[in-house]
């Protein structure tokens with residue numbers, strides 16, 4: 063691998079302009095992340111009540127469980143941003159990966175300060191996505207349960223469908239059978255369907271005075287049977303640990319429960335993060351030769367001005383070293399081998415539009431990585447596949463399809479980061495959400511849509527005018543239509559709109575991206591090697 067020689071001048075005026083613009087994006091990201099932690103309508107009162115009951119805030123709970131001084135990779139922090147009248151920061155649930163005695167676990171923890179920890183549609187999506195990541199990466203799951211169960215006003219959007227509440231129990235039962243520990247600590251309500259989270263767990267700890275499990279709470283029992291019953295007598299920690307056996311351990315308080323949970327984790331026989339099986343090539347890591355903070359000055363403040371993917375790669379990979387594949391052919395895609403935190407990875411990054419040659423080059427490279435069992439990292443920044451008469455005559459549809467088919471069938475671990483535009487089928491060929499990358503992160507400057515707002519204005523306005531079949535339209539009306547389309551496309555391609563709906567696993571600051579990817583690769587390294595995929599038929 064050769065060191066990349068950067069051509070960026072950090073003292074240039076363009077660099078300073080870009081950096082200033084990126085600082086503003088970063089400030090917005092931080093502000094919204096803080097909002098997820100303690101913001102939202104009426105949240106201050108809920109937090110006050112939560113603390114007054116002697117309960118610990120959700121992120122402090124996770125901190126109390128994970129190994130001291132180790133990081134927590136939080137996922138989809140900004141889920142539900144701008145939805146549900148801004149009353150559901152983070153969708154009322156915190157998910158992410160942390161270490162317990164050196165072994166990685168997925169945490170799924172309800173935030174009772176958001177709608178009593180009840181599950182809105184975005185919360186269920188976040189819960190199920192965390193389980194999907196856990197299964198794919200071979201992680202045990204720790205459920206810190208404090209939830210009002212299904213958010214009743216929207217029960218039709220969370221209850222009956224695949225990957226709704228039922229799907230989460232299906233996944234939980236199956237992961238347990240796969241030998242991935244399912245452990246619950248009950249710190250609040252587990253009502254109705256919610257009762258199955260602990261009930262389906264391998265081991266359950268309940269905290270006295272706050273933990274409650276029942277299929278029907280006191281109001282339902284009163285309505286159905288006329289019985290008036292105290293919540294603790296109906297489903298408290300003492301009852302369930304000493305009488306029903308629904309819970310296995312009784313803890314006097316939260317701290318004691320987390321100590322017990324860590325003790326249980328000593329018996330789960332899970333591989334640690336540092337244990338390598340040998341299938342994933344690894345050498346001692348090196349820091350990049352160029353600082354990741356310079357990415358701020360490289361990404362153009364004006365998204366019509368392209369930036370060089372190689373410069374980004376130089377700031378993410380070990381020693382800024384890169385072994386480029388076919389560097390002189392299909393130059394609108396950069397492919398090559400790198401190391402991230404010591405792990406060998408094949409990286410595919412866009413340099414703008416994808417032409418036939420670039421699609422074929424990427425396909426060839428994906429096949430190489432698949433054959434050599436090397437994970438793939440996609441850095442998306444493309445306006446999509448090339449259109450136009452020459453491109454069609456050159457077979458862009460079949461060449462693009464080869465790339466899409468190769469991505470879909472690659473069985474090596476795949477990771478995607480949206481570092482810029484993610485438009486059209488470029489999103490698919492570059493391993494978008496539909497192609498099951500193990501993790502998909504987005505930078506706060508990214509954009510995702512079928513096409514850019516600028517292109518959409520022309521296309522949609524032309525379609526609408528054609529539909530009017532020659533009816534008179536004034537210039538003002540056309541301008542109004544264009545502005546309307548542009549506004550809608552801008553809003554829908556905003557990264558906060560995307561992350562709110564869990565089209566990604568979270569917005570990541572460019573400076574944190576290398577560490578996040580390093581952890582993701584380390585998770586794959588501790589698993590057994592994935593089996594190679596089947597042969598493909600390519601349309602020649």
Ligand code: COA
Pocket residue numbers: 104108176177178179180209210211212213214215251253254255256279
């Ligand atoms: N659906 C919709 N909203 C719910 C909810 C649910 N299942 N559970 C709680 N909430 C809301 C409350 O309406 C309240 O909203 P507000 O802040 O806008 O006023 C907020 O969450 C806090 O609830 P509250 O009851 O005031 O808090 P609490 O800490 O005293 O009690 C629970 C928390 C979870 C024990 C209690 O709310 C509860 O029992 N909820 C219903 C449980 C249930 O029957 N679920 C059935 C699921 S199928």
